[in-house]
Amino acid sequence: MASNEVKPTAKEDENAGNWKDSIFNPRTGEFCGRTAKSWGLILLFYLVFYAFLAGMFVLTIWVMLLTLDDYVPKYRDRVPHPGLVIRPKQLDMLFNRSQPLQFNTYVQTLESYLQQYNDTEQERNEACAAGVYFEQEGEVGEQRKACQFKRSSLSRCSGLSDSTFGYAEGRPCVLLKMNRIIGLKPRGDPYVNCTAKRDNPIQMQYFPSEGRFDKMYFPYYGNKLHERYVQPVVAVKLLLNKVDYNTELTIECRIEGSDLRNNDDRDKFLGRVTFRITVKE
Structure with missing residues (x-):
């Protein structure tokens, strides 16, 4: 085969x-x-x-x-003016004042942030003279002292007398602070001014009084030299009424009264911040 x-x-x-x-x-x-x-x-x-x-x-x-310094950044010319930051860290807030689950996140954020401002914690810092820069000399690497900023100075927005920071009553508080910039000494008397972007104004309260950033909290010496430093905070309480509920409100806050810039169209957070808030009932 x-x-x-x-x-x-x-x-x-x-x-x-x-x-x-x-x-x-x-x-x-x-x-x-x-x-x-x-x-x-x-x-x-x-x-x-x-x-x-x-x-x-x-x-x-x-x-x-x-070529680098352990305590001071080599180049600081790109950030000569601070931004304005809001707490809670939300630019859009929406909640029903009668439903705690909807605003608990905001309340917890504020409570957590203010822990470092507790009076017992701040009493370890210096009782500085108001209205005067707290300038300090020292050896290389020597720790700088920090001025007291007590939580109780935020009054109705401190969370001490009202643990919900006004959210339960429909009159919420927000906290505003400037970004830290080493060596910054703002000229003038900087303060926060907030306005509602609508025809009818909204009543607001500022804490501390007049929403001022006192000069005694300047200058800042850096994270390594100024370990106990806390930024000054301005609390803004929105005194809303029934006519303000169920409507989105746009609020713009600016740093006024100093040489700090607040009108740069290229940076919407330079010396200002805009947020939206809707309170339902």
């Missing part, structure tokens, strides 16, 4: 041999077209090359670190 097996032709055997030789040629000892010595030289070259690049990178970083 004749066999149906097809034997490979000589040309096919030659092609198969050439393909195998391209991977490893036993006659010349080449692997992928290169001898062991050639591969060794290539690997050595790349090892030295990348070791040189890594060394240059480490040297560059080391030289750069030698």
Whole structure:
């Protein structure tokens, strides 16, 4: 009986041999077209090359670190004016005053933030003179003292007499603070002024009185030198009435009364902040 097996032709055997030789040629000892010595030289070259690049990178970083100060940033010209920050950290707030679950998150955020301002904690700081910059001299690395900012100075927005910060009564409080900038000494007498973007104004109360950032909290010396420093805070209580409920209110707050910028169209948070709040009943 004749066999149906097809034997490979000589040309096919030659092609198969050439393909195998391209991977490893036993006659010349080449692997992928290169001898062991050639591969060794290539690997050595790349090892030295990348070791040189890594060394240059480490040297560059080391030289750069030698130029930095542990306590003061080298370049501060890009942030000469502070931004205004709101707490709770929400630019859109919506809640029903009769449903605590809807505003508990805001209340908890305020309570947590104000822990560092507790009177017992702040009594460890200095009772500074109001209206005067608290400038300090000291040795390199010496800790600077911090002025007291007691939570009780926020009065009806302190969370001490009203644990809901006014949210349960439909007259919520928000906290405003400036970003920290080392060495900042604002000229004038900076204060917060908030307005509603509508025809009818909204009554508001400010704590501390007149919403002022006292000069005694300036200048700031940096996180390492000023570990106990806390930023001055202005609390704004929105005295809403029934006619203000169930309507989205847009509130803009600005730092006024000083040389701090608050009208840069390129940065909506430079010296100002805008937030929206809707209280339902």
